[in-house]
Amino acid sequence: MIVKARTLAGFDAAYVPGWDCHGMPIEIQIEKKFGKALPTAEVQRKARAYANEQIERQKTAFQRLGVLGDWESPYLTMAFANEANEIRAFAKILEKGYIFRGLKPVNWCFDCGSALAEAEVEYQDKTDPTIDVGFAFAQPEKIAQAFGLTTLPQANGWIVIWTTTPWTIPANQALNLHPEFSYSLVDTPRGLLILATERVETCLQAYGLSGTIIASVPGKALAGLEFHHPLATAHEAYQRTAPIHLGDYVTLETGTGVVHSAPAYGVEDFISCKAHHIHDEQIINPVLGNGHYAESLALFGGLSIWQANPKIVAALDQAGGLFKTEMYTHSYMHCWRHKTPIIYRATSQWFVGMDLVPKEGGKTPRATALEGIEATHFYPAWGKQRLFGMIANRPDWTVSRQRQWGVPIAFFVHKETGELHPNMLALLEEIAQRVEQGGIEAWQALEPRELLGDDADHYEKNRDTLDVWFDSGTTHWHVLRGSHQDQLAFPADLYLEGSDQHRGWFHSSLLTASMLDGQPPYKALLTHGFTVDGQGRKMSKSLGNVIAPQQITDTLGAEIIRLWVASTDYSGELSISDEILKRVVESYRRIRNTLRFLLANLSDFVYAQHAQPMTSWLEMDRYALAMSAALQREILAHYDQYEFQPALAKLQTFCSEDLGSFYLDILKDRLYTAAPDAPARRAAQTVLYHITQSLLRMIAPILSFTAEEAWQVLEQDAATIFTETYHTYPAVEHADTLIAKWQLVRAVRSEVTKALEAARTSGQIGSSLQAEVELSMSGVRYETLASLGDDLKFILITSAATVVKVEQESDEGIYVTPSAHHKCERCWHYRSDVGTESAHPTLCMRCFNNLFGAGEPTRRAA
Numbered sequence: 001m002i003v004k005a006r007t008l009a010g011f012d013a014a015y016v017p018g019w020d021c022h023g024m025p026i027e028i029q030i031e032k033k034f035g036k037a038l039p040t041a042e043v044q045r046k047a048r049a050y051a052n053e054q055i056e057r058q059k060t061a062f063q064r065l066g067v068l069g070d071w072e073s074p075y076l077t078m079a080f081a082n083e084a085n086e087i088r089a090f091a092k093i094l095e096k097g098y099i100f101r102g103l104k105p106v107n108w109c110f111d112c113g114s115a116l117a118e119a120e121v122e123y124q125d126k127t128d129p130t131i132d133v134g135f136a137f138a139q140p141e142k143i144a145q146a147f148g149l150t151t152l153p154q155a156n157g158w159i160v161i162w163t164t165t166p167w168t169i170p171a172n173q174a175l176n177l178h179p180e181f182s183y184s185l186v187d188t189p190r191g192l193l194i195l196a197t198e199r200v201e202t203c204l205q206a207y208g209l210s211g212t213i214i215a216s217v218p219g220k221a222l223a224g225l226e227f228h229h230p231l232a233t234a235h236e237a238y239q240r241t242a243p244i245h246l247g248d249y250v251t252l253e254t255g256t257g258v259v260h261s262a263p264a265y266g267v268e269d270f271i272s273c274k275a276h277h278i279h280d281e282q283i284i285n286p287v288l289g290n291g292h293y294a295e296s297l298a299l300f301g302g303l304s305i306w307q308a309n310p311k312i313v314a315a316l317d318q319a320g321g322l323f324k325t326e327m328y329t330h331s332y333m334h335c336w337r338h339k340t341p342i343i344y345r346a347t348s349q350w351f352v353g354m355d356l357v358p359k360e361g362g363k364t365p366r367a368t369a370l371e372g373i374e375a376t377h378f379y380p381a382w383g384k385q386r387l388f389g390m391i392a393n394r395p396d397w398t399v400s401r402q403r404q405w406g407v408p409i410a411f412f413v414h415k416e417t418g419e420l421h422p423n424m425l426a427l428l429e430e431i432a433q434r435v436e437q438g439g440i441e442a443w444q445a446l447e448p449r450e451l452l453g454d455d456a457d458h459y460e461k462n463r464d465t466l467d468v469w470f471d472s473g474t475t476h477w478h479v480l481r482g483s484h485q486d487q488l489a490f491p492a493d494l495y496l497e498g499s500d501q502h503r504g505w506f507h508s509s510l511l512t513a514s515m516l517d518g519q520p521p522y523k524a525l526l527t528h529g530f531t532v533d534g535q536g537r538k539m540s541k542s543l544g545n546v547i548a549p550q551q552i553t554d555t556l557g558a559e560i561i562r563l564w565v566a567s568t569d570y571s572g573e574l575s576i577s578d579e580i581l582k583r584v585v586e587s588y589r590r591i592r593n594t595l596r597f598l599l600a601n602l603s604d605f606v607y608a609q610h611a612q613p614m615t616s617w618l619e620m621d622r623y624a625l626a627m628s629a630a631l632q633r634e635i636l637a638h639y640d641q642y643e644f645q646p647a648l649a650k651l652q653t654f655c656s657e658d659l660g661s662f663y664l665d666i667l668k669d670r671l672y673t674a675a676p677d678a679p680a681r682r683a684a685q686t687v688l689y690h691i692t693q694s695l696l697r698m699i700a701p702i703l704s705f706t707a708e709e710a711w712q713v714l715e716q717d718a719a720t721i722f723t724e725t726y727h728t729y730p731a732v733e734h735a736d737t738l739i740a741k742w743q744l745v746r747a748v749r750s751e752v753t754k755a756l757e758a759a760r761t762s763g764q765i766g767s768s769l770q771a772e773v774e775l776s777m778s779g780v781r782y783e784t785l786a787s788l789g790d791d792l793k794f795i796l797i798t799s800a801a802t803v804v805k806v807e808q809e810s811d812e813g814i815y816v817t818p819s820a821h822h823k824c825e826r827c828w829h830y831r832s833d834v835g836t837e838s839a840h841p842t843l844c845m846r847c848f849n850n851l852f853g854a855g856e857p858t859r860r861a862a
Contacts, residue, residue, distance in 0.1 A: 016479070018074055019074065044444065048439075083439055095425055104267075104351065110342070111340050117504075121335070121336065126331075128332075130162065134321040135159050136156075149185075160194065167312060177223075178246070186213050199256050226243050230321035378527075379571075380571040408466070421452070476512070529570060532575055535577075556581065612683040618791075618860065619738070692710075759816040768796075772819050788861040827847050
């Protein structure tokens with residue numbers, strides 16, 4: 001719709017369709033069909049073939065929906081040139097100093113066997129065992145001193161933590177307290193407990209204990225104190241201590257106010273431990289990529305972390321440190337593809353540093369991106385704050401994935417030091433040239449010695465692939481200025497996608513362009529919602545509420561899908577149901593019937609031969625044209641802001657009320673009863689021609705097939721309507737004054753219509769033409785109606801209408817009486833001159849003159 005609306009506005013609105021081809025979804029399909037044991041080269045071959053099949057299928061569906069684009073030459077991220085240029089873009093980012101390798105907790109899916117991007121994570125409810133666990137005192141004297149005591153009143157004591165992830169306990173390396181929160185030493189029958197003061201009462205009640213607070217201090221007073229691992233008595237491997245680190249991220253909403261820290265499995269834990277000088281090689285990281293503990297882990301080796309949860313709880317209980325356990329349902333991270341729980345897991349990955357300063361100096365990627373957001377237009381406006389918040393708060397970007405079907409991070413890494421080859425930038429260009437000729441498969445087949453010579457003995461190929469969001473996020477580089485630079489331009493005028501792309505495509509595109517070009521790749525962002533059913537529920541096979549677009553296309557036609565989309569506020573969720581579609585069909589019929597009327601009444605009209613100058617038009621004709629021109633200005637203003645719902649609403653009102661119930665309704669008499677070449681009839685057709693020209697162009701972005709079909713009827717020798725621009729109306733003098741006058745006329749007409757309906761209901765009259773109306777009017781209403789003269793009866797669609805002046809508005813009234821005259825069988829008016837001509841006893845003189853004489857006198861208004 002946007003492409004067509006901008007094209008009709010006179011722009012070269014190029015749209016090159018494209019597909020993101022790499023990544024997990026296709027690789028999963030290959031695994032389902034052929035298993036997981038395929039060699040990488042075979043996975044890549046089958047994935048490429050599968051992607052091509054899907055592209056052709058989807059291409060057909062988009063074309064069936066009437067989407068205009070360069071379907072013969074779409075962009076594919078798996079095209080060799082695009083894969084090569086993506087490597088070049090990555091090399092440029094590396095050259096600027098934004099890329100680093102490090103151990104960090106990343107979103108990790110066991111089923112994918114890979115790190116996940118933020119955009120690949122969703123949240124679902126998960127039920128886990130929660131535990132309150134005590135870490136036994138290791139330094140009782142120092143604890144007494146920290147609380148201002150000479151000695152402790154008893155020897156046994158614990159600092160108590162609460163967690164929903166028992167499986168992280170074997171990897172514990174520290175404890176976190178908030179520096180400003182108050183913490184209390186509590187004397188209980190089970191021993192001394194350290195708890196956040198605010199949580200003491202709740203915790204003791206949960207543990208079934210009574211207790212007395214001996215002393216309280218802020219968390220910072222306890223920094224550096226050490227406590228025994230809670231499994232220290234269960235196995236010698238856990239005979240280590242956990243120091244207290246201070247952290248502002250500790251909260252008092254749940255738990256004990258003490259957080260256990262496993263730096264391998266939490267971002268905040270990792271940052272905190274690194275700040276306290278724990279080195280990468282010291283981080284305890286027993287969970288393997290498949291979700292199982294390493295066999296070497298004491299007590300739980302070989303178990304999956306989910307299997308280990310209850311066993312860890314039992315071991316803690318046996319070791320004497322378990323204070324409470326229960327099952328707890330909470331919102332938890334899941335893989336958006338497999339719908340299975342994921343974890344944070346420290347792995348060695350390649351990152352884009354959000355806060356790194358480029359080598360040549362300047363602003364960080366985060367700062368540049370945030371500035372770019374300020375310069376971008378957002379539709380709807382709330383998208384700006386959403387994207388701003390996500391960029392402002394996001395961690396470093398994990399750009400590496402452990403997959404096979406993707407653009408490689410084509411690095412040569414030193415086998416011992418992990419450093420990149422010193423000539424890596426030049427090597428990346430050589431690799432890109434090979435990929436340009438043979439695709440990513442060229443990297444797979446490459447032997448390091450071909451490029452490195454004897455250095456190959458010391459270096460190995462990096463096996464990671466780039467995050468697929470880097471694929472789509474660099475399309476501004478390898479499509480706008482690469483494969484389709486002749487059709488497109490940088491920056492793009494508009495990126496549009498679903499609201500989830502604030503953390504996906506919009507996000508990655510902004511970051512890569514900020515690093516490569518120092519500016520956004522787009523001038524504007526448009527966000528749309530997702531389809532839900534009539535009750536606002538997400539589409540789900542289990543609910544049985546899925547409505548497939550192809551199903552609507554096959555039964556109701558593509559126009560109905562297009563009209564449904566346009567009739568919905570896309571800034572929120574888009575509701576669809578059979579009932580909603582029925583209303584859309586009715587709306588479509590009203591518009592189509594209006595077009596049929598217009599085209600039918602222009603069938604004998606050739607503009608070059610029959611058009612009448614505006615000086616010969618009736619006043620109502622000039623009003624209709626002025627009204628239509630005003631509508632077009634409003635519609636085009638909506639289109640400029642990508643507002644299709646209000647534009648369509650106004651078009652529907654125009655067709656049903658402004659035209660159908662008013663202008664066309666009144667015009668029927670002139671069109672059907674006047675002589676074919678009567679100036680008044682040709683004047684009416686001239687106006688209808690302008691309205692039809694305008695209306696077809698205005699509906700074309702939405703009802704494309706209908707507009708094209710009607711256009712071929714209206715302009716039989718013309719090319720497609722999509723090579724036209726919006727209609728240029730002739731100017732109407734004093735248009736605003738004219739519109740104001742006829743708005744008043746229409747208001748009175750509505751009152752008359754109600755009076756006529758009442759007379760019809762009471763049995764006084766049959767049709768409105770059987771009535772004669774007297775209007776008692778005052779002031780401006782009298783002056784306006786009186787100026788219409790005898791034409792008022794045509795406007796009211798009655799056989800006679802007179803206006804009587806009264807002094808006050810309170811004296812106004814509308815009086816309906818049935819006509820005493822005979823009905824003309826041609827124009828259906830009740831007139832005193834029906835049968836005046838004996839040769840045609842059923843005709844009035846107006847019709848007789850139109851058929852056999854000079855025609856009726858020229859009207860003034862209608």
